[in-house]
Amino acid sequence: MRTSWADLAANSAAENAAPDSSANNVGAGSTLAPTRPVYVPPHLRNRQPSAESPAPAYGGPSSGTGSSSGAGNSGSRWAAPRNDYRSGHGGSGGGGGGGRTGGWGNRSGGWDRGREREVNPFGDEDNAEEAFSELENTGINFDAYEDIPVETSGENVPPPVNTFAEIDLGEALNQNIRRCKYVKPTPVQRHAIPISLGGRDLMACAQTGSGKTAAFCFPIISGIMRGQPVQRPPRGVRTVYPLALVLSPTRELSMQIHEEARKFSYQTGVRVVVAYGGAPINQQLRDLERGVDILVATPGRLVDLLERARVSLQMIRYLALDEADRMLDMGFEPQIRKIVEQMDMPPPGVRQTMLFSATFPKEIQRLASDFLSNYIFLAVGRVGSSTDLIIQRVEYVQESDKRSHLMDLLHAQRANGVQGKQALTLVFVETKKGADSLEHWLCLNGFPATTIHGDRSQQERELALRSFKSGNTPILVATDVAARGLDIPHVAHVVNFDLPNDIDDYVHRIGRTGRAGKKGLATAFFNDNNSSLARALADLMQEANQEVPAWLSRYAARSFGGRNRRSGGRFGSRDFRREGSFSRGGSDYYNAGNSSGGGYGGSGGYTGGYGPGVTSAWD
DNA sequence: AAAAAAG
Numbered sequence: 001m002r003t004s005w006a007d008l009a010a011n012s013a014a015e016n017a018a019p020d021s022s023a024n025n026v027g028a029g030s031t032l033a034p035t036r037p038v039y040v041p042p043h044l045r046n047r048q049p050s051a052e053s054p055a056p057a058y059g060g061p062s063s064g065t066g067s068s069s070g071a072g073n074s075g076s077r078w079a080a081p082r083n084d085y086r087s088g089h090g091g092s093g094g095g096g097g098g099g100r101t102g103g104w105g106n107r108s109g110g111w112d113r114g115r116e117r118e119v120n121p122f123g124d125e126d127n128a129e130e131a132f133s134e135l136e137n138t139g140i141n142f143d144a145y146e147d148i149p150v151e152t153s154g155e156n157v158p159p160p161v162n163t164f165a166e167i168d169l170g171e172a173l174n175q176n177i178r179r180c181k182y183v184k185p186t187p188v189q190r191h192a193i194p195i196s197l198g199g200r201d202l203m204a205c206a207q208t209g210s211g212k213t214a215a216f217c218f219p220i221i222s223g224i225m226r227g228q229p230v231q232r233p234p235r236g237v238r239t240v241y242p243l244a245l246v247l248s249p250t251r252e253l254s255m256q257i258h259e260e261a262r263k264f265s266y267q268t269g270v271r272v273v274v275a276y277g278g279a280p281i282n283q284q285l286r287d288l289e290r291g292v293d294i295l296v297a298t299p300g301r302l303v304d305l306l307e308r309a310r311v312s313l314q315m316i317r318y319l320a321l322d323e324a325d326r327m328l329d330m331g332f333e334p335q336i337r338k339i340v341e342q343m344d345m346p347p348p349g350v351r352q353t354m355l356f357s358a359t360f361p362k363e364i365q366r367l368a369s370d371f372l373s374n375y376i377f378l379a380v381g382r383v384g385s386s387t388d389l390i391i392q393r394v395e396y397v398q399e400s401d402k403r404s405h406l407m408d409l410l411h412a413q414r415a416n417g418v419q420g421k422q423a424l425t426l427v428f429v430e431t432k433k434g435a436d437s438l439e440h441w442l443c444l445n446g447f448p449a450t451t452i453h454g455d456r457s458q459q460e461r462e463l464a465l466r467s468f469k470s471g472n473t474p475i476l477v478a479t480d481v482a483a484r485g486l487d488i489p490h491v492a493h494v495v496n497f498d499l500p501n502d503i504d505d506y507v508h509r510i511g512r513t514g515r516a517g518k519k520g521l522a523t524a525f526f527n528d529n530n531s532s533l534a535r536a537l538a539d540l541m542q543e544a545n546q547e548v549p550a551w552l553s554r555y556a557a558r559s560f561g562g563r564n565r566r567s568g569g570r571f572g573s574r575d576f577r578r579e580g581s582f583s584r585g586g587s588d589y590y591n592a593g594n595s596s597g598g599g600y601g602g603s604g605g606y607t608g609g610y611g612p613g614v615t616s617a618w619d
Numbered sequence: 620a621a622a623a624a625a626g
Contacts, residue, residue: 300624480622
């Protein structure tokens with residue numbers, strides 16, 4: 001065992017010494033010098049390496065299940081032809097930077113040393129987390145998944161699957177699915193996974209909490225495992241060539257995705273590395289050097305790594321954008337375009353691209369279509385009903401009364417709380433300064449609070465989140481940095497102390513509660529400053545079968561709508577490609593009569609109702 | 620206008 005790995009290391013060093021120009025000589029299938037490193041496909045990396053037949057032995061007989069859990073004994077099924085992400089490879093427009101596609105076929109630099117130290121991601125949970133996860137995995141209402149409305153559009157949409165078993169993900173991945181206690185796929189998984197496995201690009205609208213992380217991770221991991229080994233051009237000694245890139249808009253969300261992806265890829269040999277700002281780059285560089293198949297990153301740090309030439313996107317086969325609408329809004333778009341279009345990433349059609357978000361305004365869809373090729377649009381309603389799970393309230397509160405009003409809520413909540421403990425309450429404010437000052441004031445008044453926002457150090461941010469999750473500090477005051485994607489179990493109450501200007505942000509914020517099948521409460525403080533949101537808010541609540549205060553309806557009637565008209569619909573915005581050709585204006589193609597465009601509500605919707613919001617335990 | 624993301 002050791003000898004082979006020692007060889008790999010030695011060969012790797014040899015490769016590093018090779019002149020750059022050698023890249024031109026390693027066409028697909030050409031024989032390489034015997035001293036070059038042997039590529040070990042990810043799914044074989046946990047086995048005892050055998051001296052012969054390094055690469056193509058997919059799912060070979062269970063010769064080496066030497067390490068604990070049988071990675072890859074699914075036998076001949078793995079010999080099936082993979083879904084080739086670039087069928088026209090030789091002449092297909094060249095990968096990214098141009099001209100360097102020569103070596104895509106075979107073998108690679110081996111960076112497989114050190115893999116034996118893989119930490120069991122299922123073993124190192126927080127204790128608090130563990131206690132909860134028991135509860136977590138019981139009360140799932142699977143029946144609620146049966147009639148989730150789903151809409152797909154695009155050419156030749158692969159049919160959905162009903163079980164994980166009928167998807168050929170491979171034994172190692174299946175085992176991780178069991179470890180995660182996933183029993184059956186969520187709706188977004190049922191649809192998205194076959195689409196991705198079929199090699200298709202995807203734009204998916206699905207609520208966080210609907211299992212979308214797994215929906216894009218499973219096909220990526222599986223695809224990397226079954227994929228042909230690739231040649232990593234020896235461009236620079238320390239440059240790494242990930243095969244998949246997952247981008248997310250906040251550091252904490254990247255961390256969360258990384259943690260999940262690590263679980264899914266445990267003992268598959270597929271390596272996941274995370275890179276984000278605010279943390280020392282050195283550890284991240286070391287992680288990268290140990291090898292990376294899937295890179296999870298925030299845009300800023302990734303650009304840094306690209307500019308230092310520590311990462312190349314040349315070999316990217318899979319690109320996933322989480323919270324894609326956020327990634328493409330005004331603040332982020334240039335950075336994303338730089339990464340996706342101006343570095344060395346293969347173009348659409350060569351790589352496979354997946355975009356996920358709970359909200360997808362059609363202007364953003366238009367931007368996003370630049371990144372996609374012949375994609376499938378998927379809209380999945382939420383599980384169950386927000387009527388059941390998230391109760392939304394709006395209260396008219398003057399600016400000057402907000403603090404005392406919040407205090408009243410917190411007092412009442414504490415009185416009702418179990419064992420006198422304060423239920424987890426997430427308070428959203430507009431500004432970072434406002435967050436600090438509200439936190440300070442809450443603490444002064446006997447409510448243990450902490451805060452998370454972009455002016456805090458990364459260490460402080462992570463501490464705040466942990467402290468909140470553990471219940472140590474049951475009140476978290478946050479800016480929109482915490483609005484999206486974060487899975488914080490057991491948030492009982494989301495308070496919109498300051499309402500956002502954009503209804504989509506409201507949707508994301510309240511989605512932090514009512515998760516994992518638990519009930520949630522969302523309270524908003526509304527006053528004249530928020531009048532531009534009145535219409536959208538009233539519509540949204542109406543569609544979710546929430547009680548809309550009469551005063552809010554009056555505001556809504558008076559308001560001029562503005563940018564918040566929600567023309568595109570809410571959850572699972574409609575595919576903008578169809579909108580153009582069929583129905584313009586407000587009336588919608590999928591659902592005549594739901595003219596306010598909402599997918600949010602209970603009655604309209606694609607196949608009889610965009611199941612109003614709910615969540616699964618699987619995110 | 621604010622927030623996020625590089626240092």
